Amino acid sequence: MLAQLMGSGVGEITAVVVRYYGGILLGTGGLVKAYGGGVNQALRQLATQRKTPLTEYTLQCEYGQLAGIEALLGQFAGKIVSSDYQASVWLRVALPFTHVNAFSTKLADFSRGSLQLLAMKNNPHLIVKNKGSAEMHFRAITRIVGLLVILFSGQ
Incomplete structure (x- = not known):
């Protein structure tokens, strides 16, 4: 067996x-x-x-940038884990480790350098991609x- x-x-x-x-x-x-x-x-x-190891990050953005960030996450197999809507939007996002650099580059291009990922402690997490x-x-x-x-x- x-x-x-x-x-x-x-x-x-x-x-x-x-x-x-x-x-x-x-x-x-x-x-x-x-x-x-x-x-x-x-x-x-x-x-x-199939399971994919994802790394979690935080990201602060303006409300007008949210739709673009969601589209970028979709392009890189990322997802929004949680969000906090205050004066600005705080997102906790999860990305496959192999896509983090490419996503960061696209994020900088999209935001003209105003947005960046902030690493979280206790990474990476193993998250089921297709639950x-x-x-x-x-x-x-x-x-x-x-x-x-x-x-x-x-x-």
């Missing part, structure tokens, strides 16, 4: 096998093969998500456990 999981290229994954009864007729080699085969079948049906619902994760786990139960209960 571990070999199947490690060879899948999927991180943050767990497989659980519940053996309700028997199985001694297969022997240890047969059980290992059956368990590994069950995990392999479940892995083929698993939907995956899946908890229900989707539960269904995937249920499907894996269901497959394994079917395989080993003889149904």
